[in-house]
Amino acid sequence: MVRPIGVTDTKEACMSRLFTMGLPVALALGLGAASAAAAADVTVAVTAIVEHPALDAAREGVRDELAAQGYRVGDNLDFQFESAQGNPATAAQIAQKFVGEAPDVIVPISTPSAQAVAAATKDIPIVFTAVTDPLGAKLVSSLEHPGGNITGMTDLSPIGAHLDLVKEITPDVANLGVIYNPGEANSVTLLDLLRQEAPARGIAIVEAAAPRSSDVQAAAQSLVGKVDAIYVPTDNTVVTALEAIVGVGIDNQLPVYAGDTDSVPRGAIAALGFNYYDVGIQTGKIVARVLAGEAPGSIPVQGVETTELYVNPGAAERMGVSLPEAVIARAKTVVE
C-alpha cells in the first residue's frame, strides 16, 4: 500500500543557509515597517498537503515576510497552519475547516491543497503558492487577470534556462535523458515543457519513468547508451534517490544535471535553481497586498523571481566533463 505521495510541487529547498541570512534581514525590515501597518488584527490560514522541507520553507518565508510588513505572530497576526499529512481527503477537510473560520487570507501550499481550498470558497481571499501549473489545475483562468477571490505564485522551473546551461557545459549533447515519476503532476508538466523547449536547442528528450524511489536506479541504467547526459527534474520521488543516478553517471561517464540546487552538493554537476524560502517571501508580499485591501483577482499570478547557479567541478570531473571557467565564475556557489 506504500505509494508515492502526490506532492505536486517538490523540491528540496536549500533553506537552512538562507534562513540564517534571511531571518535577521526580515526582522530588521520588520522593525521599520511595524509602525506603518499593524492596525487591525488579521488571521492568515496556511495549509500544505504534506510536511516537506520545500513546502515548510515556503511557509516560513510567508510568515517572515508578513513579519517584515508589520504583521507579527502573537502580536497582531493569527498565523494558523494545518498539514493534510499526505491525504487529499484530509486536505478537503482542512479547507472546509478554514472556510468555516473565515480567516482574512487562506494560503494553500501545493496543488492538491490549493484545489481543495478553491473548491471550498468563492469569497475568502486565496493566495496559493508552490503550484506548478495554476492554469492546468483550473485555479485561475488567466495568469495576468486571475479574477475572483484567488491569485498566487507558480514555482515552475525555468526549463529553457536549464537546457541552455546543459548546452553551455556540454555542447555536444544530442540526447538528454529525463528520469521522472509519472504520478507527480509537477514532473509531467516539466516533461511537457522539456519536450517543447528541447528541439529548438538540438536536443532530443529520452524519458525514463520511476514510479517509486526504488525504481530510480533501474531507470537511470535504462538510459545508458541512449543518452549523452541525464537531467533530474524537481521530482520528489527521483530526487530522493539522486545518489543512485549519480552512481550510474560516474560509472558510465554521463554528466548528471539537476533542476534544484540541493542536488549539486549530493553529486549533480550543475543546477540553476531557486529556493522555496524565497518563494515564500514573494508569496508573503502578495498576501500583504491582499491584507492591505487589494482584490486577489486583480493581482497577476507571479513566477519565481530569483534564481541561483550551483556547480560541482569535482562531480563533473568524475563524470568526464570539465566545467567552463565562465560557468564557474558565474556560479553563486561552487561545491568543493
Place this chain on the structure above:
Amino acid sequence: MSQVAFLGALELGLIYGLVALGVFLSFRVLSFPDLTVDGSFPLGAAVVASAIVAGVDPYLGTLMAMAAGALAGLVTAVLNVRFGILHLLASILTMIALFSVNLRIMGRPNIALLTEESVLTPLAPLGIWAPLLKVLVAGVVALVAALLLIRFLASDYGLAMRATGANPRVAQAQGVRTGAAILVGMAVSNALVALAGALFAQMAGFADISLGTGTIVVGLAAVIVGETILPARRLGLVVLACLLGSILYRLAVALALNSDLLGLTASDLNLVTALLVGLALILPSARNPLKALLVRRAG
C-alpha cells in the same frame, strides 16, 4: 468546530461511508480482505474526471466510474477464483496495476474539475447553500446505496453470498456457486468504492493519482468503529453502522484539526485521529470507561 467544518466532516463521512459499505461487503460478508479499493477509489475519480472533461454528462460519467470499479473488482475476483491466487495477493496485484491504469485514463496525475459541471450542477437552481447541498447529495446517495445493499443481502442470492463468506464448503454442499458469488460480491463492492471516488472528485473539485492512499485503512476503521458503537445483529443496522462509523471517523479528524488548543501541532494530526478512533473502540465496550483507561484488565 465551525458549521462548515462540521458539514464538511459529514460530507466526507458519507462519501467514505460508501467505501465502508464496499469494504463491509468484501471483508465482512465474503471474508475477502480486498486491497483493490486503494486503486478503485482513484479509479472512480479518474474515470468521472476524464469523462466530465471530455464533455460527458456527470451522471453518466459517475455510472461509468461505477462500471470501471466493478471491472476492477472482477479482475481481483477472477485472479482469486479462476487462477487460485491468494485473495490478499490478487487484490494487491490489481491495486498496483490500477496505479498505471489510472494514469492512463487521466493522461496526467491530476485533473481539475473546479470549473466543470458535476452531479451538483442540475441542483444548483434549488438555491441550497453549497456545503449543505453536498451533504444532502452525499447523504441521499449513501443511504440509497445502504438500503439497496440491505435488500440485496436479504435476498436469496444475498443469503447465498453470505453463506459463501461464512462457510464456503457448506455453501457449496447446499448448491451455492461460491465462485460466482465472490465475482458478483467483489464487483459490487468495488463499484461502491469507485462511486465514492467519483463523488469525491466532483465535490472536492479534483482527481489526483494519490487519492487512493490509505482508502482501505479508512474503510476498515469505519466498519469496525461502526460495529463497536452500534453492536447489532440485525442486518439493516449492521450495514447502517458502516455509515455511522465512517461519519464518526471524519468527525474524529475534524476534532483532531482543532486540537491546537491542547498544545498539539499540525504534524500530530494522524496521531490524534488514531487516538480518537482508538478511544471510540475502547470506551463503549468497557463497563466503567474511566477504569478501562486506567486499570489493566486481569486475564
